[in-house]
Amino acid sequence: MCQLLGMNCNVPTDICFSFEGFSARGGKTDDHSDGWGIAFFEGKGCRMFLDAQPSVASPVAEFVRSYAIHSTHVIAHIRKATQGEVALHNCHPFRRELWGQYWVFAHNGNLPNFEPENMGFYQAVGDTDSEKAFCMMLETLRSHFPHGKPDVKELYFVLQEITAVIAKVGIFNYLLSDGIHFFAYCSTKLSYIVRQAPFAAAHLIDQDMTVDFREVTTERDRVAVIATTPLTDNEVWTQIQPGELLVFQDGLPMKYAFS
Amino acid sequence: MCQLLGMNCNVPTDICFSFEGFSARGGKTDDHSDGWGIAFFEGKGCRMFLDAQPSVASPVAEFVRSYAIHSTHVIAHIRKATQGEVALHNCHPFRRELWGQYWVFAHNGNLPNFEPENMGFYQAVGDTDSEKAFCMMLETLRSHFPHGKPDVKELYFVLQEITAVIAKVGIFNYLLSDGIHFFAYCSTKLSYIVRQAPFAAAHLIDQDMTVDFREVTTERDRVAVIATTPLTDNEVWTQIQPGELLVFQDGLPMKYAFS
Numbered sequence: 001m002c003q004l005l006g007m008n009c010n011v012p013t014d015i016c017f018s019f020e021g022f023s024a025r026g027g028k029t030d031d032h033s034d035g036w037g038i039a040f041f042e043g044k045g046c047r048m049f050l051d052a053q054p055s056v057a058s059p060v061a062e063f064v065r066s067y068a069i070h071s072t073h074v075i076a077h078i079r080k081a082t083q084g085e086v087a088l089h090n091c092h093p094f095r096r097e098l099w100g101q102y103w104v105f106a107h108n109g110n111l112p113n114f115e116p117e118n119m120g121f122y123q124a125v126g127d128t129d130s131e132k133a134f135c136m137m138l139e140t141l142r143s144h145f146p147h148g149k150p151d152v153k154e155l156y157f158v159l160q161e162i163t164a165v166i167a168k169v170g171i172f173n174y175l176l177s178d179g180i181h182f183f184a185y186c187s188t189k190l191s192y193i194v195r196q197a198p199f200a201a202a203h204l205i206d207q208d209m210t211v212d213f214r215e216v217t218t219e220r221d222r223v224a225v226i227a228t229t230p231l232t233d234n235e236v237w238t239q240i241q242p243g244e245l246l247v248f249q250d251g252l253p254m255k256y257a258f259s
Numbered sequence: 260m261c262q263l264l265g266m267n268c269n270v271p272t273d274i275c276f277s278f279e280g281f282s283a284r285g286g287k288t289d290d291h292s293d294g295w296g297i298a299f300f301e302g303k304g305c306r307m308f309l310d311a312q313p314s315v316a317s318p319v320a321e322f323v324r325s326y327a328i329h330s331t332h333v334i335a336h337i338r339k340a341t342q343g344e345v346a347l348h349n350c351h352p353f354r355r356e357l358w359g360q361y362w363v364f365a366h367n368g369n370l371p372n373f374e375p376e377n378m379g380f381y382q383a384v385g386d387t388d389s390e391k392a393f394c395m396m397l398e399t400l401r402s403h404f405p406h407g408k409p410d411v412k413e414l415y416f417v418l419q420e421i422t423a424v425i426a427k428v429g430i431f432n433y434l435l436s437d438g439i440h441f442f443a444y445c446s447t448k449l450s451y452i453v454r455q456a457p458f459a460a461a462h463l464i465d466q467d468m469t470v471d472f473r474e475v476t477t478e479r480d481r482v483a484v485i486a487t488t489p490l491t492d493n494e495v496w497t498q499i500q501p502g503e504l505l506v507f508q509d510g511l512p513m514k515y516a517f518s
Contacts, residue, residue: 044384045347050306063322088304096356100382121380123359125303 002092002108003032004190005076006175006226008182010250012042012070013223017211020065021204021231025078026055029206032078035091038064039104040071041179046102050091073177077106084127093175094131096122098138099149101178105134108228109171109187133166137176152181152247156256159183160245167243175226182248184226186240191230193237194251196222202232222251261351261367262291263449264335265434265485267441269509271301271329272482276470279324280463280490284337285314288465291337294350297323298363299330300438305361309350332436336365343386352434353390355381357397358408360437364393367487368430368446392425396435411440411506415515418442419504426502434485441507443485445499450489452496453510455481461491481510 005022007015019038027033033054040047047069051058055078077092084090092106107130114129121142122135140162141155149155159176163185166172172187184190195202197220199213226248230237240246246253264281266274278297286292292313299306306328310317314337336351343349351365366389373388380401381394399421400414408414418435422444425431431446443449454461456479458472485507489496499505505512 042347045309045311045350047309047347048307050304052304059326060322063319063326067318067322088301088306091304097382097384100384102384123356125356125359125361 001082001110001171002077002079003030003228004106004108004173004175004226006182006184007071007074007223008226008248008251009072009221009223011221012072013221014068014070015074015076016065016068017202017204017209018225018227018231019076020209021206022076022227023055023061023065023078024206026061028056032080034079034081034086035088036061036076036078037091037093037106038074038076039093039095040069041073041104041177042071044101044179046095046104046179048093048095050088052086052088052091073179073182075104075106075175075177082110083129087126089126090128092130094134096134096138098142098178101149101180103138103176103178105137105174105176107133108173108189111166111170111172114169133172136166137162153256155181156245156247157258163245173228183245184240184248185245186242188242189228190226190240191228191237192224192226192240192253193230193232193235194222194224194253196251201234203234205231205233224248224251224253260341260369260430261336261338262289262487263365263367263432263434263485265441265443266330266333266482267485267507267510268331268480268482270480271331272480273327273329274333274335275324275327276461276463276468277484277486277490278335279468280465281335281337281486282314282320282324283465285320287315291339293338293340293345294347295320295335295337296350296352296365297333297335298352298354299328300332300436301330303360303438305354305363305438307352307354309347311345311347311350332438332441334363334365334434334436341369342388346385348385349387351389353393355393355397357401360408360439362397362435362437364396364433364435365389366392367432367448370425370429370431373428392431395425396421412515414440415504415506416517422504432487442504443499443507444504445501447501448487449485449499450487450496451483451485451499451512452489452491452494453481453483453512455510460493462493463490464492465490483507483510483512
């Protein structure tokens, strides 16, 4: 299986600290060493770095760890292959365009024998169950809303519906974003933390590294970090409930209920 | 306007030498300093680096210059904005999926008041005429061949047709690839060189830098480099004729005629 890392914030923030601990799990503190990837939204634009090498050994990952890219929506992934060979075309996150926006997706889990039918438009380039699931989700959103992106509540309900269908097939934790909204779905395991004033120091689990957020933030900053398992050992992370779909905006999690 | 750089070869080759000279034109030896980008195919996968900073100042470009990525199909671009602000979402190359393959496109030129209609599927994310033209080309290919990619000759003729329509609007030099075929269209200005045995030394125009290809190649290697203007001053580059569409395969240019 794999691990997920996401970040959503109210001001562009770099993910260097979290990515340092997360990428150590790609071959050093854990064995998710079949490739990795990270996507940063910058306005409507989206910058992606992918590599089939383990994140602890990849020169591209070394560059991402050392170069502070500021973004409000980030999705990262380290891979332990279940379906599909170790290759660039099977590295998450995956990206497609829908309604004139880039959509980015990464998955942790396994969907055995998953072969969606009636795929009119989006086709997987690689061999993973994950990319097929992403294509099916976009296909469903497009056919529900052919004239453009609906408001977030409408989007949420359709996403919840198609997620429930796919989650019946197997384990389906995912992160999904278009650079405006940030969706996080917990099928079995996904946690988050919201950092805001008063800030404190945080210490990584996977590296002996501490950042004192008081020194690098302003009072109005708010940052949500979402990860398969907590990245720090001196903060309280919230476990998302299995079956729960959250949508983060400006660093705050929300969910909707039919009323 | 902008400048294009492409590479197509029969064995995965790094583009460091050519990119060194090319990227110098993004703010040092020329003024194409409104962003840059490069895409490398690796099998079915595709790795892209983009930045809205000038290529001479961008840390991402510095990384690409120093890290030898081997690929058989590469498309790069340095931007001098004509339409659309200086921003990541307006940097070439652009990428979309068609028939389960990534397609990558970069454009040099200007298409005034270009607003294609009846765009069923592909929509531009950014504001450039270039991305709109790319979307229109993919839309046309998809509707001509709804069941999958045809053979290269059929593809060539439909591409030639839609290219002729768009080229009537303005200047439309472009590079287009799906990692299998590599198309280069000259509207006004585009040159190429094929390097193969016996290899020799080449010297850049934009940097005082020489590479002796005898030291870094084998006898069976063949590499085509395509660029808006020649990158070296001691080799003979071939100017593609205005209105001519070439398709490169294994480092060799071909074209088709109706028979």
